Amino acid sequence: MMKINISSFVLKNILLYTAWIVFHYVSAHLYTHVCVPKSLIGFLVSPFVVSSPHCLAIRWVVTKSGDNICMMWMILGNAILLQINHVTNFIQTNNEETNNGKTIE
Numbered sequence: 001m002m003k004i005n006i007s008s009f010v011l012k013n014i015l016l017y018t019a020w021i022v023f024h025y026v027s028a029h030l031y032t033h034v035c036v037p038k039s040l041i042g043f044l045v046s047p048f049v050v051s052s053p054h055c056l057a058i059r060w061v062v063t064k065s066g067d068n069i070c071m072m073w074m075i076l077g078n079a080i081l082l083q084i085n086h087v088t089n090f091i092q093t094n095n096e097e098t099n100n101g102k103t104i105e
Helices: 006-034 040-049 053-098
Strands: none
Touching: 006 053
16 A cells, blocks of 8 residues: 655645645736726727637636635545544544443433
8 A cells, every 4th residue: 555645745735725826816817907907998898808818718717726726625624524523533432432331421
């Protein structure tokens, strides 16, 4: 069985999560700057610019990075719940062994 280095695994995931946050932040600001500028001209040309390839690509990065950030929060929440479950099962098992199967009233 392969042994996993936990600290390396956690560090890689933290770096991956940070990269997705950076991609999301930069692409969201880039999209508003490039595809929908704050001016009357920007307002008038935005229906044409938002369908251009570079704006579609930026919008894809915004969407996918946001989805990945949400999924990573779900994975973190599940990992925490799993650890809580392990701890409560360990405590319950130890209490049953200590009491030798007798219920305390």
